[in-house]
Amino acid sequence: MLFSELGLSPELLQATAEADYVTPTPVQVAVIPAILQGLDVRARAQTGSGKTAAFALPMLQRLLGRPAANDRRVGGLVLVPTRELASQVGESFRAFSRYLPQPIKVLTVFGGVSINPQMMALRGGADIVVATPGRLLDLADHNALRLSAVNTLVLDEADRLLDEGFADELTRVLALLPDRRQNLLFSATFPPAVQSLAELLLREPVRIDIAETAETSPDIQQRAIAVDPERRTQLLRHLIEHHGWKRTLVFVATKYATEHIALKLQRLGFTAAALHGELSQGVRTGALADFKAERTQVLIATDVAARGIDVTELPAVVNFDLPRSTDDYLHRIGRTGRAGAHGVAVSFVSAATEAHFRLIEKRNRFRLQRERLPGFEPIATAPALAGPGAGGVKGKRKSKKDKFREAASRGTRGAGH
Ligand code: AMP
Numbered sequence: 357m358l359f360s361e362l363g364l365s366p367e368l369l370q371a372t373a374e375a376d377y378v379t380p381t382p383v384q385v386a387v388i389p390a391i392l393q394g395l396d397v398r399a400r401a402q403t404g405s406g407k408t409a410a411f412a413l414p415m416l417q418r419l420l421g422r423p424a425a426n427d428r429r430v431g432g433l434v435l436v437p438t439r440e441l442a443s444q445v446g447e448s449f450r451a452f453s454r455y456l457p458q459p460i461k462v463l464t465v466f467g468g469v470s471i472n473p474q475m476m477a478l479r480g481g482a483d484i485v486v487a488t489p490g491r492l493l494d495l496a497d498h499n500a501l502r503l504s505a506v507n508t509l510v511l512d513e514a515d516r517l518l519d520e521g522f523a524d525e526l527t528r529v530l531a532l533l534p535d536r537r538q539n540l541l542f543s544a545t546f547p548p549a550v551q552s553l554a555e556l557l558l559r560e561p562v563r564i565d566i567a568e569t570a571e572t573s574p575d576i577q578q579r580a581i582a583v584d585p586e587r588r589t590q591l592l593r594h595l596i597e598h599h600g601w602k603r604t605l606v607f608v609a610t611k612y613a614t615e616h617i618a619l620k621l622q623r624l625g626f627t628a629a630a631l632h633g634e635l636s637q638g639v640r641t642g643a644l645a646d647f648k649a650e651r652t653q654v655l656i657a658t659d660v661a662a663r664g665i666d667v668t669e670l671p672a673v674v675n676f677d678l679p680r681s682t683d684d685y686l687h688r689i690g691r692t693g694r695a696g697a698h699g700v701a702v703s704f705v706s707a708a709t710e711a712h713f714r715l716i717e718k719r720n721r722f723r724l725q726r727e728r729l730p731g732f733e734p735i736a737t738a739p740a741l742a743g744p745g746a747g748g749v750k751g752k753r754k755s756k757k758d759k760f761r762e763a764a765s766r767g768t769r770g771a772g773h
Contacts, residue, residue, distance in 0.1 A: 358380075359377060363392050377409070383406055387411065396540065397540045397541065397563075398554050398558050401566040402566070404720075416449065430482055431482070431505065432483065432509075433529075434484065436488060437519070438488065439488060444723065445464075445512060461484070465486070471495070471498070478500045493528055505534065507534075508538040509539050511526075511557070513544065515543045515545045541561075577698070578703075581703070583732050588676055589620050599700075603672070604655070605674070607673070607688050611630075611632040618630040621654055626653050628652065629654075633658060671700065676704055682715060682719035688701070
């Protein structure tokens with residue numbers, strides 16, 4: 357199946373091509389034609405499935421030819437659980453709409469920041485509003501927007517919306533919407549509360565179920581922390597202590613690094629062991645057994661040595677060095693969050709490895725914010741990465757998708773939040 361077979365306009369296809377989307381993902385194949393027809397949708401799909409484009413592209417297409425937003429009216433409403441997701445989804449709408457013949461006004465609103473600029477921005481209405489429910493209601497209470505003309509409602513990550521305690525807010529928002537509208541509900545899981553919400557909201561929906569994979573499992577929380585290389589051991593120590601990780605699997609690039617870091621951690625008072633391919637099978641088996649039995653808190657391994665490690669209830673995987681291959685990233689983070697347990701996968705990213713991490717993100721279709729932890733803020737900058745036009749891996753030109761992302765983030769900054 358090709359994007360061009362989904363019934364999308366040439367301008368939208370141009371934007372997807374620019375984002376390097378060649379073939380649509382399963383959720384896109386299933387829901388884009390349905391949304392274009394005006395049907396309701398109930399999709400089990402998680403981050404990484406391509407769900408944002410699955411609703412954003414057809415929603416934009418349906419806006420074409422409609423009168424522009426005016427008078428505080430909102431056309432399409434996307435509710436999301438967090439401000440980070442609001443920003444990402446808003447960026448996607450802006451990026452996909454850039455070649456459309458009419459300007460599309462996309463606003464992102466969330467709490468924790470001043471409400472006034474958001475009120476000002478809503479004055480002329482908006483074609484699409486991406487919002488967290490609490491702030492949306494504040495704005496409605498201030499009479500800053502009207503939801504009576506909403507023609508499409510999206511609940512994105514509906515399970516997290518309910519987890520974040522937004523159930524009451526959702527009920528209040530629904531009461532402000534017109535009866536006749538299209539409803540799209542996306543959720544990674546369907547516990548009873550989400551099922552009830554789906555039943556309440558959706559009329560004869562098209563149903564789609566995207567099987568969960570280890571890579572996109574919501575039980576693995578992925579984080580990226582910006583840090584200078586020489587501060588990594590201290591950061592690792594801080595994370596282990598701060599989160600109380602009982603077992604941590606740390607990935608490094610070389611056999612030498614496994615031993616070197618194990619030694620440093622031992623000096624800091626941890627029980628730590630190295631695991632690499634040049635150790636005898638007996639030593640490796642022993643190291644793993646100690647780790648599984650919690651006699652060793654931290655295991656520092658190379659990719660090859662770690663293949664096949666399956667430790668249930670492994671709370672944390674740390675990419676001390678980033679994996680060279682983008683596939684290895686998935687193998688590494690797949691070590692945690694097994695058997696339904698919650699896990700966290702942390703990647704240390706420095707100025708010098710930022711471009712490589714972006715490549716890993718792009719290939720594996722996810723995007724993380726770079727966290728800066730107090731006391732570990734990086735000082736170093738890579739000269740090649742300093743300018744806005746930078747961002748290449750050695751000898752690699754900026755890809756279309758990198759340019760697309762830059763354009764998308766410029767769009768966000770210009771939108772006043
Ligand atoms: P989402 O599941 O919406 O969070 O999307 C995850 C990532 O996949 C985002 O970085 C998208 O840009 C990317 N993506 C979405 N659809 C496609 C596609 N058809 N081909 C390639 N990448 C995609």
